[in-house]
Amino acid sequence: MIEEKGILFVLSGPSGVGKGTVRKALFEKNINLKYSISATTRKPRAGEIDGVDYFFKTREEFEQMIKENKLLEWAEFVGNYYGTPIDYVKNTINAGQDVFLEIEVQGAMQVRKAFPEAVLIFLIPPSLEELKNRIIGRGTETEDIVKDRLETAKVEIEMMSAYDYVVVNDEVEKACKRIEAIVEAEHYRRDRVEVSYKKLLEVE
Amino acid sequence: MIEEKGILFVLSGPSGVGKGTVRKALFEKNINLKYSISATTRKPRAGEIDGVDYFFKTREEFEQMIKENKLLEWAEFVGNYYGTPIDYVKNTINAGQDVFLEIEVQGAMQVRKAFPEAVLIFLIPPSLEELKNRIIGRGTETEDIVKDRLETAKVEIEMMSAYDYVVVNDEVEKACKRIEAIVEAEHYRRDRVEVSYKKLLEVE
Numbered sequence: 100m101i102e103e104k105g106i107l108f109v110l111s112g113p114s115g116v117g118k119g120t121v122r123k124a125l126f127e128k129n130i131n132l133k134y135s136i137s138a139t140t141r142k143p144r145a146g147e148i149d150g151v152d153y154f155f156k157t158r159e160e161f162e163q164m165i166k167e168n169k170l171l172e173w174a175e176f177v178g179n180y181y182g183t184p185i186d187y188v189k190n191t192i193n194a195g196q197d198v199f200l201e202i203e204v205q206g207a208m209q210v211r212k213a214f215p216e217a218v219l220i221f222l223i224p225p226s227l228e229e230l231k232n233r234i235i236g237r238g239t240e241t242e243d244i245v246k247d248r249l250e251t252a253k254v255e256i257e258m259m260s261a262y263d264y265v266v267v268n269d270e271v272e273k274a275c276k277r278i279e280a281i282v283e284a285e286h287y288r289r290d291r292v293e294v295s296y297k298k299l300l301e302v303e
Numbered sequence: 304m305i306e307e308k309g310i311l312f313v314l315s316g317p318s319g320v321g322k323g324t325v326r327k328a329l330f331e332k333n334i335n336l337k338y339s340i341s342a343t344t345r346k347p348r349a350g351e352i353d354g355v356d357y358f359f360k361t362r363e364e365f366e367q368m369i370k371e372n373k374l375l376e377w378a379e380f381v382g383n384y385y386g387t388p389i390d391y392v393k394n395t396i397n398a399g400q401d402v403f404l405e406i407e408v409q410g411a412m413q414v415r416k417a418f419p420e421a422v423l424i425f426l427i428p429p430s431l432e433e434l435k436n437r438i439i440g441r442g443t444e445t446e447d448i449v450k451d452r453l454e455t456a457k458v459e460i461e462m463m464s465a466y467d468y469v470v471v472n473d474e475v476e477k478a479c480k481r482i483e484a485i486v487e488a489e490h491y492r493r494d495r496v497e498v499s500y501k502k503l504l505e506v507e
Contacts, residue, residue, distance in 0.1 A: 221493065227504055256504050264491040265500055277491055284488035287468040287481055289425065296469055300431055300460050 105192040106285055107214050109200045111207035112222030113252035115234040117268045121222060122201040125275045132199040133191050138164065141179035172202065172209035181206060197282065204255045211261055218285050220278060221262040225269045309396040310489055311418055313404045315411035316426030317456035319438040321472045325426060326405040329479045336403040337395050342368065345383035376406065376413035385410065401486065408459045415465055422489050424482060425466035429473045
């Protein structure tokens with residue numbers, strides 16, 4: 100009805116909460132969001148494809164992108180770099196298309212500063228016990244790393260305060276539905292549409 | 304999952320936009336909202352039932368309620384009083400149940416002041432032409448009143464700035480879906496749930 104810029108949505112949350120699973124499920128059903136693929140220096144896990152799940156980079160390549168300001172956000176996490184290429188995000192939003200990022204909490208804070216109008220969604224586990232089970236269940240980490248990641252997660256949960264929304268990941272399908280409601284509702288926020296509608300209704 | 308207070312949602316918008324129709328359609332499908340019935344001194348229209356559509360009051364009765372501070376908001380509109388009994392709203396919200404008000408724009412501004420945490424939704428017509436057709440189509444008003452109401456509507460549309468959301472009433476069913484997304488998403492807003500979730504996850 101009216102010309103509107105896209106919205107940048109950021110899904111983040113503590114380590115092990117299931118951000119990747121929720122993001123994948125969301126993209127299997129919703130075609131109105133563009134997923135922005137992150138760059139990373141971590142090794143691909145089984146089944147992950149370069150250019151689909153991540154852009155897999157060497158440390159040298161990644162540090163070159165940082166120097167050239169080609170990343171909207173980046174972070175070092177468990178010894179690896181993760182970051183979001185900036186051009187794709189800006190071009191997509193300006194074309195009126197929503198962009199959806201799934202990133203770690205340090206990255207989300209950088210987006211908050213660089214794009215104050217971004218909508219930040221914090222994914223939380225139903226309980227700390229459940230989070231521990233998920234970190235163990237992934238089966239890719241040693242006992243010490245599980246302990247470390249649980250401690251990191253507690254610190255990360257305290258960062259909830261910087262977010263716009265909090266969504267519980269009790270079931271992936273339910274978490275997706277909640278995020279879909281947020282994405283839709285944000286398009287009706289008065290501050291985003293007021294000028295266009297007042298013009299349309301000839302009161303400005 | 305967590306104990307949460309209800310939210311007060313207020314649907315308003317210019318005269319003739321179809322607030323009542325949207326509200327009725329919404330309540331036919333959604334049972335998680337409590338509709339707060341307004342008190343009014345205007346005469347019942349065909350089919351309207353006292354205690355269901357409105358509490359129909361005499362001017363004396365209504366002015367007594369104003370004096371006794373028993374109204375969350377009230378307004379005089381086209382020679383009649385309209386208002387919202389305050390006790391019902393407060394009790395329902397404190398019991399964890401959402402309340403939904405459908406009121407005129409003057410009343411919505413009073414709610415904004417009395418309940419800053421209320422969520423205000425502004426319903427707009429797809430165009431001014433469409434609004435005029437709807438005012439005429441109702442068939443209950445003279446030509447002069449139609450003109451007056453259209454001028455009033457223009458002034459009312461400028462009051463959009465005080466609202467949280469803007470929803471277009473192009474089709475009743477679509478407007479309802481948009482409002483449902485807003486109602487759901489508001490329950491995930493971080494400022495509403497942060498304290499409870501931090502306690503649940505033992506970081507506070």
